[in-house]
Amino acid sequence: MRLLLITLLSSGLLLAGCKRSDTCELNPEVAKVAAPVQIERLEGPFFRIRNEADAKQFLQQHPLFARQYLQQRQYPSQEILANTLVRLATNSGLQKLGREAETEFKDTNKLQGQLKQLFQHVRYYFPSFRVPPVQTFVSGLSQDLFVNDSLMVIGIDYFVGPKASYRPNVPAYILRRYTPEHLLPTIALAVSSKYNQHQLTNQTMLSEMVQFGKSLYFAEKVLPCTPDSTIIGFTAKELASVEFNEGKVWAHFIEKNLLYNTSPFTIQKYVGERPDVPEIDKTAPGRIGAWVGWQIVRKYMAEHPNVTLAQLMADKNAQHILTESRYRPKRRK
Numbered sequence: 001m002r003l004l005l006i007t008l009l010s011s012g013l014l015l016a017g018c019k020r021s022d023t024c025e026l027n028p029e030v031a032k033v034a035a036p037v038q039i040e041r042l043e044g045p046f047f048r049i050r051n052e053a054d055a056k057q058f059l060q061q062h063p064l065f066a067r068q069y070l071q072q073r074q075y076p077s078q079e080i081l082a083n084t085l086v087r088l089a090t091n092s093g094l095q096k097l098g099r100e101a102e103t104e105f106k107d108t109n110k111l112q113g114q115l116k117q118l119f120q121h122v123r124y125y126f127p128s129f130r131v132p133p134v135q136t137f138v139s140g141l142s143q144d145l146f147v148n149d150s151l152m153v154i155g156i157d158y159f160v161g162p163k164a165s166y167r168p169n170v171p172a173y174i175l176r177r178y179t180p181e182h183l184l185p186t187i188a189l190a191v192s193s194k195y196n197q198h199q200l201t202n203q204t205m206l207s208e209m210v211q212f213g214k215s216l217y218f219a220e221k222v223l224p225c226t227p228d229s230t231i232i233g234f235t236a237k238e239l240a241s242v243e244f245n246e247g248k249v250w251a252h253f254i255e256k257n258l259l260y261n262t263s264p265f266t267i268q269k270y271v272g273e274r275p276d277v278p279e280i281d282k283t284a285p286g287r288i289g290a291w292v293g294w295q296i297v298r299k300y301m302a303e304h305p306n307v308t309l310a311q312l313m314a315d316k317n318a319q320h321i322l323t324e325s326r327y328r329p330k331r332r333k
Contacts, residue, residue: 024225026117027124035119035131037112042137043102043156049089055082065135069146069153088140097166098138101156104180105136118184121222122191125309129194141168144178147190159183173275173286177233185219185231192218195313205289206259208271210318213293217301220294221309232294238285247331249292252280259322300325 042062049055056078059066066072066081075081088094105111119131132152139155146153158168161179168178177186192215199207219231229239242249253259253270256279261267270277270289277284285291300321301307315321 027224030117030120030124033120033123035116035123037115037119037131038133039108039112039115040133040135041108042135043098046085046138047089047095047098049085052079052082052086055085055089058085062135064133064151065137065153068148068151069135069137069143091140093166094138094140097141097157097160097164100164101138101160104160105156111136114184115187118188118222121224125221126195141166144168145186145190147187149194152187154183154187159186171273171275174273176235181230182233184223185226185233188219188222188231189215191222192313195310197314197316199316199318203262203267204259204318205253205261205267205270206322207318208267209289209293210296210321211293212271212287212290213295213297214313216290216294217297218309218313232287232291234285234291241283242285242288242291244332246292246295247329249280249284249288250327250329251331253289253292295329296322296325296327299327 042065045058045061049058059070059072059078059082070081072078072081075084115134119129123129123131130149132147132150134152134154136154136156138157141157142155143153144155144158146155157164157166158178159180159182160167167175170178196211196214196218198211198214216232219226220228223231227236228234229236232239234242258266258270267289269279271287271293274286276282276286277288280288297312301312303324303326312321
């Protein structure tokens with residue numbers, strides 16, 4: 001089977017990657033939700049560190065960051081951590097990357113507005129959600145995002161994009177997701193894990209697909225103006241291809257009896273990070289199983305409009321979601 005785009009259809013299909021963003025407007029009910037966002041920029045004080053005393057002062061001024069993000073308690077002494085920070089802050093290469101990151105994300109008000117809308121949507125669906133304080137940092141490409149109930153740290157050096165002097169040491173098919181446009185989806189997917197309930201034992205291909213599908217659906221709902229291609233990290237061409245061949249892709253899972261396969265190795269072939277999935281076709285993008293799971297969840301929610309996002313995320317029964325979705329995409333002839 002070939003997942004190649006048909007030339008006559010490609011111009012229309014390529015619009016699929018941005019179809020939800022063309023006429024997007026913020027729900028007036030969501031706009032009423034209070035979600036104050038506090039952003040603290042740590043790049044400036046970090047790069048002003050010149051010696052151990054400066055580093056210790058930095059740690060004392062940002063105790064939550066030191067304890068949770070830097071994992072201060074795992075160091076034998078504060079002096080060791082402080083000297084590590086001095087080496088990083090005075091590194092000329094990291095200073096250059098830091099300047100590039102600060103330039104790319106210089107508009108704190110813009111970032112604050114984007115995060116506010118994201119958190120307004122999360123609190124609309126999950127009113128008990130507590131907006132964590134947000135800090136930006138240049139991590140030396142050591143961590144892209146840290147988030148829990150009490151703190152969010154964004155490693156902005158990861159998301160500078162192709163023009164950065166230094167980029168994360170990851171394969172190209174992952175690297176393309178480290179751009180400014182992919183920052184909010186990365187955050188949304190991370191936040192989704194707080195609510196995405198799933199079975200911890202007897203995991204199957206189907207359960208993994210639906211688990212990923214729920215996370216992507218969560219991101220879609222809290223980022224309604226973000227293109228599908230950006231949420232999942234496919235190129236527009238890849239997304240158009242899998243949408244056009246959805247029936248063929250689904251048939252592969254059925255004909256190969258993959259849905260109830262429990263082999264972690266086999267499951268990862270379809271939902272894990274890979275440049276492609278040649279078992280389906282050499283043009284099929286990696287994580288295609290996660291995309292199929294997203295379509296199953298979408299169909300389920302379309303069939304059951306009274307099910308809330310909170311109820312969906314709490315549902316651990318992947319078989320129930322598949323059965324009730326009536327998901328049966330047909331092959332194109």
